[in-house]
Amino acid sequence: MVNGAAANEGGRAASLEVMLAGIRLKNPVLVASGTFGYGREYAGWYDLNRLGGIMVKGTTLHPRQGNPSPRLVETPSGILNAVGLQNPGVDALIDGHLPFLRRFELAVIANIAGESVEEYAEVAAKLDREEGVSALEVNISCPNVRGGGLAFGTDPATAAEVIRAVKRHTRLPVIAKLSPNVTDIVAIARSVEEAGADAISLINTLVGMAIDIRARKPILGNIMGGLSGPAVRPVAVRMVWQVAQAVKVPVIGMGGIMTAEDALEFIMAGATAVAVGTANLVNPRAALEVIDGLGAFMNEQGIGDITELIGAALPEHIGRSWEGYDDY
Amino acid sequence: MPFQCEARVSENRPLDAGVHLLGLEAPEIAASARPGQFVHIRCSGGEDFRDPLLRRPISIHDVDGAAGRVLLMVRGAGRGTRWLNALAPGSTVNLLGPLGRGFDRMGGSGAGAGREDAFRVEATRAGASRADATGAVAPLVFVAGGGIGVAPLVFLARRLVASGSRVEAFVGARDAETLLGLEAFSSLDMLVHIATDDGSMGYHGNVVELMEKTLATPGRWPARLYACGPRAMLGRIRRSAALGGISCQVSLEERMGCGVGACLGCACRGKEGPLRVCADGPVFWMEELSW
Known part of the structure; x- marks a missing residue:
């Protein structure tokens, strides 16, 4: 088996290649921001060239120390994290990590965050000049940073303002990473599309909390954290399905993907690409297994091109609209 | 790898x-x-x-x-x-x-020479080492563990003994029932000091207190101290080591995600910013940490 292709039964290779906002991905499997560092930590476990792309750790203008520990707590089929965007700042990404990532043939998507619209714009401008960055993923959804992140992603107008500012400072495709912590995900998605987003990532983590009943206090140092892992997958699949039929730009689906079967749910819900996140923490080879599993599924189903499966479960294919199903 | x-x-x-x-x-x-x-x-x-x-x-x-x-x-x-x-x-x-990064059994932390008089006023300086019959120097090393913190110290002690160090273990627990590692340390033919909180076995009190008493004995000054246990115990070890100028490494415990340094879920406070317990540790020189 070679990159992006799986041997089909008739000897014809099943194509896993997809186009995402003008970026050619050899397969639709990315690794989600914050779960894969800058790739170095996993380069020893397998050939990173196998990946469709990497979404690097969230980067801010200045270095951030992150939140006090504990930063992580396991919950049923999931984890709550409150890392708090610890990162060495955009200059360290450019000087320290991009040269390493340029050695690989994969999409490098820089995830950017800020505490003000201007800060997002400045980080975008700095990365725009750098070789080896395929796109910017704009994190307007981090639940663990006060005065930033999530605050930008829960209001359609503010979300659009951030996206417009970033668009003005870069020629790179801009991906808006949305928060699920909203009443109407479709309204936010439409708003960022209108502001010029070239793609939409769904979902960031769900805000949650856990309490140590013996100590009678919250477990996380930051009190609240973001829930990820298999526990959130149904929420993520639903949001991808809703947004994919409401916007024209491609959707990147993420939220609890552990296996190829999980990834296929997102693809059939309308995701053009998927990202493996929390699963990387559990199994360093998780993304690789998802890629191999997609090829195996296509062979089993006799499908030659993965794009045939994108949106297969959307209303136009299943003959049922969503209207009438939103009260429950 | x-x-x-x-x-x-x-x-x-x-x-x-x-x-x-x-x-x-x-x-x-x-x-x-x-x-x-x-x-x-x-x-x-x-x-x-x-x-x-x-x-x-x-x-x-x-x-x-x-x-x-x-x-x-x-x-x-x-x-x-x-x-x-x-x-x-x-x-x-x-x-x-x-x-992770294991114990550094050689090298130096830059902690400098021991200040034995911090613990001992009258004793003559016996040094961190003693010469054996052939004149070679066998360094004295202490390992101190509290509760389940004893776990990594057995492997360490085995390697230290094999490389010619004189090793003494300080093992602490709540009571005699919860003492761990005694069998393993004893099989390594080394001196084992025991402390229990309730006095049901060995010294009645804290294991670091027991170690401090030993430091006050002539000729029992370690070249290196290795410790693993609850945070309160390590805090006290830190004070003893700093006071006595003993080069010291501690192994920390933290909730972990990936275990390979990617997720930043297991941070601890270092002198120069957050450190990853999984990849920068779990063993740290005492001077690297800030707590």
């Missing part, structure tokens, strides 16, 4: 107080592990692989290189560790390892 493997459980022996000794067949890990490193264990299997989700980091208690076995001392504290302790011999478990 760490490995991922399905290890067969060769042995599962319950010790006291909910602690089990697990033997796992993992030849690559057994051959390459260094004291202080850990294995990251998947605590779920089959159809239930999504829950509990995260691996559990368990320090390597000892290795049997010839048999290709890794020994773990596991306290059944939560869902994951209780699942591990219920594994039947012959079953398999998914391991990543060896991970």
Whole structure:
């Protein structure tokens, strides 16, 4: 088996290649921001060239120390994290990590965050000049940073303002990473599309909390954290399905993907690409297994091109609209 | 370079107080592990692989290189560790390892010469080492463990003894029932000092207090101190080591995500910013930490 292709039964290779906002991905499997560092930590476990792309750790203008520990707590089929965007700042990404990532043939998507619209714009401008960055993923959804992140992603107008500012400072495709912590995900998605987003990532983590009943206090140092892992997958699949039929730009689906079967749910819900996140923490080879599993599924189903499966479960294919199903 | 493997459980022996000794067949890990490193264990299997989700980091208690076995001392504290302790011999478990930075058994921390008079006023300086019959110097090393913190110190002591150090162990626990590692340390032909909080065995009181008393004895000044245990114990070790100018390494415990340095979930406070317990540690020079 070679990159992006799986041997089909008739000897014809099943194509896993997809186009995402003008970026050619050899397969639709990315690794989600914050779960894969800058790739170095996993380069020893397998050939990173196998990946469709990497979404690097969230980067801010200045270095951030992150939140006090504990930063992580396991919950049923999931984890709550409150890392708090610890990162060495955009200059360290450019000087320290991009040269390493340029050695690989994969999409490098820089995830950017800020505490003000201007800060997002400045980080975008700095990365725009750098070789080896395929796109910017704009994190307007981090639940663990006060005065930033999530605050930008829960209001359609503010979300659009951030996206417009970033668009003005870069020629790179801009991906808006949305928060699920909203009443109407479709309204936010439409708003960022209108502001010029070239793609939409769904979902960031769900805000949650856990309490140590013996100590009678919250477990996380930051009190609240973001829930990820298999526990959130149904929420993520639903949001991808809703947004994919409401916007024209491609959707990147993420939220609890552990296996190829999980990834296929997102693809059939309308995701053009998927990202493996929390699963990387559990199994360093998780993304690789998802890629191999997609090829195996296509062979089993006799499908030659993965794009045939994108949106297969959307209303136009299943003959049922969503209207009438939103009260429950 | 760490490995991922399905290890067969060769042995599962319950010790006291909910602690089990697990033997796992993992030849690559057994051959390459260094004291202080850990294995990251998947605590779920089959159809239930999504829950509990995260691996559990368990320090390597000892290795049997010839048999290709890794020994773990596991306290059944939560869902994951209780699942591990219920594994039947012959079953398999998914391991990543060896991970993390282990104890540095050579080199120097820059802590400088010991200030023995901090603990001892009248004694003549006996030095951190004594000469053996051939004139070679056998350095004296202390290992101090509290509760389950004893686990990584057995592997360390074995390697230290093998490389010619004189090792003394300080083992503390709540009571005689919960003391760990005595058998293993004794088999290494070394001096073992025991302290229990309730006085049911050995010194009645804190293990660091006992160590401080020993430091006041002539000729018992260690060239190096290694410690693992509850944070309060390590805090006191820190004060003793700093006061006496003893070069000291501690192994920390923290909730972990990936175990390989990517997720930043297990940060601890370092002098120059956050450190990753999984990848920058779990063993740190005392001077690297800020607490």
